[in-house]
Amino acid sequence: MKAVWVYSESDAVSNEVASAAVDVAKGAGAEVQVLELGAQRPGVFASGGKLLLKGPPSSPTPGAAAEAIARAARELQPIAILTGATRTGREVASRLAAKLRIGCIAEVSKLGADGESIFGERNVFAGKAVARVSCPFPAAATVKVGAYPRLAGGNGGLQEKDVGAVSDPVKVVAREAKSAGAVDLKSAKVIVSAGRGVKKKEDLAILEELAKEMHGALGCSRPLSADLGWLPEEHHIGLTGVTVKPELYLAVGISGQLQHVAGMKDSKVVASINTDKDAPIFQASDYGVVGDLYQVVPAIRKALAARA
Amino acid sequence: MKVAVCVKHAVDETELKLDQGGRPVLGGAAGKMSTFDKNAVEEALRLKSKHQGEVAVFMVGTADSKKTMKEALAMGADRGVLVSADPAAIDTFRTAEVLAAAIRRSGPYDVVICSEGSSDTYSGQVPPMLGELLGVPYVGYARKIEVSGQSAKIERSLEDSVETVESPLPLAVSVVSEINEPRYPTLIQIMQAGKKPIEELAADAVAPAGGYRQVSVPSMSSQPSTRKHVMIEGTPEEAAAKLVDALVKEGVLK
Ligand SMILES: Cc1cc2nc3c(=O)[nH]c(=O)nc-3n(C[C@H](O)[C@H](O)[C@H](O)COP(=O)(O)OP(=O)(O)OC[C@H]3O[C@@H](n4cnc5c(N)ncnc54)[C@H](O)[C@@H]3O)c2cc1C
Numbered sequence: 368m369k370a371v372w373v374y375s376e377s378d379a380v381s382n383e384v385a386s387a388a389v390d391v392a393k394g395a396g397a398e399v400q401v402l403e404l405g406a407q408r409p410g411v412f413a414s415g416g417k418l419l420l421k422g423p424p425s426s427p428t429p430g431a432a433a434e435a436i437a438r439a440a441r442e443l444q445p446i447a448i449l450t451g452a453t454r455t456g457r458e459v460a461s462r463l464a465a466k467l468r469i470g471c472i473a474e475v476s477k478l479g480a481d482g483e484s485i486f487g488e489r490n491v492f493a494g495k496a497v498a499r500v501s502c503p504f505p506a507a508a509t510v511k512v513g514a515y516p517r518l519a520g521g522n523g524g525l526q527e528k529d530v531g532a533v534s535d536p537v538k539v540v541a542r543e544a545k546s547a548g549a550v551d552l553k554s555a556k557v558i559v560s561a562g563r564g565v566k567k568k569e570d571l572a573i574l575e576e577l578a579k580e581m582h583g584a585l586g587c588s589r590p591l592s593a594d595l596g597w598l599p600e601e602h603h604i605g606l607t608g609v610t611v612k613p614e615l616y617l618a619v620g621i622s623g624q625l626q627h628v629a630g631m632k633d634s635k636v637v638a639s640i641n642t643d644k645d646a647p648i649f650q651a652s653d654y655g656v657v658g659d660l661y662q663v664v665p666a667i668r669k670a671l672a673a674r675a
Numbered sequence: 676m677k678v679a680v681c682v683k684h685a686v687d688e689t690e691l692k693l694d695q696g697g698r699p700v701l702g703g704a705a706g707k708m709s710t711f712d713k714n715a716v717e718e719a720l721r722l723k724s725k726h727q728g729e730v731a732v733f734m735v736g737t738a739d740s741k742k743t744m745k746e747a748l749a750m751g752a753d754r755g756v757l758v759s760a761d762p763a764a765i766d767t768f769r770t771a772e773v774l775a776a777a778i779r780r781s782g783p784y785d786v787v788i789c790s791e792g793s794s795d796t797y798s799g800q801v802p803p804m805l806g807e808l809l810g811v812p813y814v815g816y817a818r819k820i821e822v823s824g825q826s827a828k829i830e831r832s833l834e835d836s837v838e839t840v841e842s843p844l845p846l847a848v849s850v851v852s853e854i855n856e857p858r859y860p861t862l863i864q865i866m867q868a869g870k871k872p873i874e875e876l877a878a879d880a881v882a883p884a885g886g887y888r889q890v891s892v893p894s895m896s897s898q899p900s901t902r903k904h905v906m907i908e909g910t911p912e913e914a915a916a917k918l919v920d921a922l923v924k925e926g927v928l929k
Contacts, residue, residue, distance in 0.1 A: 429803075454815060457800065458815045464800070465771065465807035466807055470768060470890040471767065486893075491895065492699060492795055496697075496895045497897065498892050499895070500892050502891070538840060538842070540828075540839050541838070545834075545836055606797060615922060636927045644906075653902050654903070655905070666911040
């Protein structure tokens with residue numbers, strides 16, 4: 368039986384990619400196998416079966432993961448190998464593709480397949496266009512995070528395969544979590560999102576308060592997390608961050624560059640506050656207020672308080 | 676220390692036009708150095724200034740992408756290798772294959788640096804593929820690189836954590852934008868860059884194509900914006916009150 372393999376270092380992402388793999392397997396007349404490396408993972412689900420690769424450590428480096436999967440793939444010949452488009456997942460899929468000399472489609476959603484190829488859709492040119500991409504089997508793919516529902520159960524049968532010990536010349540000597548109190552922007556109904564229009568880190572407090580009063584969560588543009596470090600990385604929305612679809616997205620002091628809009632354009636309602644009447648964010652908004660966030664945000668909080 | 680840095684002449688997404696059917700018009704589209712590649716060049720230059728040696732720039736591109744090569748040379752790189760192929764017509768694996776062959780041909784290099792992904796397509800595949808094809812250790816998403824002797828200590832920026840790794844040289848890395856602030860070339864540097872050597876090679880001559888079936892892009896499209904574009908006027912207090920009313924009416928605010 369032809370097989371579509373799924374691997375992610377994260378349980379949650381593995382369960383998303385497993386949903387995507389079902390569509391690929393259906394189109395190609397194949398079955399889905401979810402990979403576990405080194406040890407079983409009870410939080411990882413599979414609609415078909417699981418394949419445990421014995422030999423690599425249970426939390427391998429991307430290099431070790433790619434080597435273990437490549438060894439198994441050379442023997443068992445899956446038609447496709449899918450990972451999540453996380454930083455680690457991109458590396459694993461790319462290294463696998465290079466080792467096996469196969470093509471790799473990137474950051475895809477809406478995956479499918481026919482008898483010969485895998486295909487999907489992805490954002491290109493910072494979200495200005497959507498490309499349909501396709502690759503003949505055997506192929507690798509990285510699946511856009513957040514594009515598929517997480518498989519919530521199912522285990523199928525477990526097969527095992529010994530691939531031998533693998534090692535990576537790159538050694539991990541320390542690991543530090545980026546933040547406590549992680550936000551879950553994906554499930555937030557309202558997102559207040561802060562951009563460079565916010566002058567200092569302390570000023571984020573008023574936006575955090577506003578988010579709370581709107582029963583929502585605080586997000587941001589990339590510079591606030593990546594460059595300024597005011598908020599942890601998982602708060603940043605856009606092409607290189609998270610993709611969100613809240614009921615209400617309120618962009619505050621965000622210019623609305625394509626890379627940011629790519630992460631929030633499917634929100635139900637978008638409102639924005641910006642001092643520049645020509646800011647591109649207004650093109651991506653249902654409601655726009657031209658004004659200083661330091662005046663408009665307190666006024667909104669007052670208006671909300673008056674309603675309560 | 677010999678450092679190789681890979682750059683891409685990317686489609687400038689801000690200038691990109693769409694045709695009447697909403698398809699991007701790629702023929703004649705304006706290009707620029709892929710945004711984060713400036714961080715890659717900067718990091719290569721910093722390694723050179725600390726450890727001496729040279730920085731060579733590698734690029735797969737067409738003749739009109741020379742502008743990007745010259746920009747990297749103006750920033751301070753010593754020489755360039757331009758492998759001619761249309762990046763839009765070849766996929767990530769073929770790009771990595773050609774780059775690896777060109778790097779091997781003029782190497783060996785102690786460190787090969789790329790950025791995490793290009794600003795036009797952002798697949799992030801070429802750097803790890805390159806590491807594999809060169810057969811060297813690979814570290815992705817570096818936000819700090821310290822080389823001492825024959826090894827490197829690198830901080831990797833992941834979604835939810837920062838990982839510190841150690842690797843022997845030679846190695847390949849990809850960098851994230853927070854690793855540094857790219858310099859702007861001075862006018863004198865821009866003029867001098869014209870005199871720096873650029874070697875030009877044909878892709879098929881450095882790495883014969885074949886034995887592999889590429890990723891293809893059957894079609895591209897765009898979705899027109901369907902937003903309401905209502906601009907709310909008035910003093911901050913008036914605008915705020917109207918905005919809250921509108922959002923309540925939309926049913927998105929309780
Ligand atoms: C490959 C690539 C990937 C990227 N990925 C992402 C991504 O995932 N997410 C992302 O966000 N960005 C991303 N970027 C960066 C993106 O291009 C923009 O640089 C970034 O989104 C700009 O952030 P900003 O809008 O907060 O800042 P700016 O562009 O500096 O805008 C600040 C805005 O605030 C307004 N302002 C100033 N003062 C006030 C005030 N007092 N009140 C109200 N408004 C005010 C200004 O008019 C301006 O419009 C990416 C870039 C590249 C090249």
